[in-house]
Structure formats: C-alpha cells, structure tokens
Amino acid sequence: MKLDVAGVGKDYLIPVLDTVSFRVATGEFVCLLGPNGCGKTTLLRIIGGLEPATRGVVLLDGTPVVAGDAHDRKVGVVFQEDRLLPWLSLEANVALVLRPLGLASAARRAVARRYLALAGLAGFEDYYPGRVSGGMRQRAAIARALAIEADVLLMDEPFGALDAQNRRIMQTEVRRIWKETGRTILFVTHAIEEAVALGTMLVLMSARPSRVRELIRNDARVERAKLIDDLNTMIMEEVLRQQGGAPLG
Numbered sequence: 001m002k003l004d005v006a007g008v009g010k011d012y013l014i015p016v017l018d019t020v021s022f023r024v025a026t027g028e029f030v031c032l033l034g035p036n037g038c039g040k041t042t043l044l045r046i047i048g049g050l051e052p053a054t055r056g057v058v059l060l061d062g063t064p065v066v067a068g069d070a071h072d073r074k075v076g077v078v079f080q081e082d083r084l085l086p087w088l089s090l091e092a093n094v095a096l097v098l099r100p101l102g103l104a105s106a107a108r109r110a111v112a113r114r115y116l117a118l119a120g121l122a123g124f125e126d127y128y129p130g131r132v133s134g135g136m137r138q139r140a141a142i143a144r145a146l147a148i149e150a151d152v153l154l155m156d157e158p159f160g161a162l163d164a165q166n167r168r169i170m171q172t173e174v175r176r177i178w179k180e181t182g183r184t185i186l187f188v189t190h191a192i193e194e195a196v197a198l199g200t201m202l203v204l205m206s207a208r209p210s211r212v213r214e215l216i217r218n219d220a221r222v223e224r225a226k227l228i229d230d231l232n233t234m235i236m237e238e239v240l241r242q243q244g245g246a247p248l249g
C-alpha cells in the first residue's frame with residue numbers, strides 16, 4: 001500500500017507540524033527520526049486516523065485517511081507500551097481486535113495463533129501478559145497489530161521500554177516479519193543506529209514546527225558509519241534549534 005503524506009500540519013496551542021510531506025512506496029520500511037517533541041507521535045496518529053490534521057492530507061493508495069474511522073483495517077499501530085489487557089491471555093488479546101472483522105470465534109483464535117507464532121510466541125498463547133517478559137509482551141503487541149492484516153504498520157518507539165539485548169532481538173524479528181509479510185512499515189525511533197539498521201528509507205524531521213529536513217535512501221551502497229555520524233550531527237542541530245539555542249557550527 002502506497003502512503004502519501006501531503007502537506008500535513010498540526011497546531012495545538014503551538015504549531016507542532018508545519019508542513020510535512022513525503023511518499024512511501026509499498027513494502028518500504030520507513031524510519032522516522034527527529035528531536036523529542038517535534039511531533040513524531042502526532043504525525044503517526046494522524047496517519048493512523050487517530051487524530052485529524054490541521055492542514056494537508058494523508059492518502060493511502062490515493063484514498064484520504066479520515067480521522068475517527070475506528071474500524072478501518074488499513075493501518076495497524078504498535079505503541080511504546082504494549083497496551084495488552086492483563087486479564088486476557090496473549091491469544092485472547094490478539095483475538096479481541098479481530099472481533100469487529102466479523103470472524104467466528106474459532107477463526108479468530110486460529111488467526112491469533114498464526115500471528116503469535118509469526119512473532120515467535122508459539123507455545124505461549126495461554127500465558128497472561130503479567131507472566132511473560134517485556135520483550136514477549138511487545139511481540140504480542142506486534143502480533144496483534146499484524147493480525148488485523150493491515151497493509152501499513154505504524155510503530156511508535158516500540159522497543160523504547162526494552163533492555164539493549166531484547167531490543168536487538170526484536171529488531172531482527174521485526175525485520176524478518178517485514179520481509180515475510182511485505183507490509184509497509186513506518187517506525188518511529190530516537191535511536192539512530194536502530195533507524196540505520198532497519199530502515200530502507202529514513203525521514204529526518206526538523207525542530208518544531210517541523211518539516212522534513214532530510215529524506216535518505218538507506219540501501220546497500222550507503223556507508224553506514226558515515227550516515228550515523230551525519231544523522232547525529234543533524235539531529236543535534238535540530239535539538240538545539242528546538243531548545244532555542246544556537247545551531248552548531
């Protein structure tokens with residue numbers, strides 16, 4: 001599914017997103033970087049139809065996203081916190097989001113088990129969230145987002161709460177799932193190495209009110225160490241700009 005973010009802006013009490021524009025081809029893995037508070041979560045919520053834009057439009061395969069279309073199947077979301085219901089098993093948590101799709105209960109369970117297995121949780125279907133590790137809960141949250149078979153997966157700093165080791169494991173897993181499912185992924189992170197390890201395309205946002213500062217294609221020809229260096233410099237400049245400090249250099 002193609003994604004077109006066309007001149008999207010958002011004002012709260014202050015303008016947060018000025019005009020943000022970029023295009024994403026089907027199957028792309030986009031990593032969104034930018035200083036804290038520049039509006040990454042806001043942008044993801046607008047793309048996911050959880051929040052209206054003040055200006056501009058988001059198109060999914062040419063169709064505008066309408067905020068509040070709750071049962072729209074086109075977009076799945078994974079947040080930093082897993083948002084699982086503690087009184088339901090992992091399987092029941094995933095099966096729950098399939099209810100609006102009109103599947104019978106046995107079919108919902110089958111789909112839930114399939115996606116839990118894909119997320120590396122075969123054998124843990126009957127566990128409750130409180131009984132598994134943070135990494136496993138985050139896997140279940142990913143399985144839940146995949147299970148609705150959305151074409152676009154939005155992930156907002158999904159591994160922010162994980163320790164370094166689990167984080168690396170989950171990066172590998174998400175990359176594998178992306179390859180196996182061919183979904184388009186939009187992944188917010190403030191970890192530059194993570195973005196460079198995962199993304200096929202990097203979107204660097206500026207300080208608030210934000211625009212796209214750089215769009216970087218991250219293919220095999222890119223020299224990773226230099227890219228990480230450059231990104232570090234650019235993000236530091238935007239962080240300082242946002243704090244009202246003088247830009248570097």
Ligand SMILES: Nc1ncnc2c1ncn2[C@@H]1O[C@H](COP(=O)(O)OP(=O)(O)O)[C@@H](O)[C@H]1O
Nearest residue numbers: 012013016034035036037038039040041042043
């Ligand atoms: N519902 C809201 N009402 C008012 N201000 C908000 C709301 N949501 C976010 N903001 C403000 O918008 C700015 C961007 O927030 P956010 O999108 O969470 O940034 P990021 O995810 O890049 O850290 C922040 O200054 C935040 O305080």
Ligand SMILES: [Mg+2]
Nearest residue numbers: 040041042156
């Ligand atoms: Mg955020």
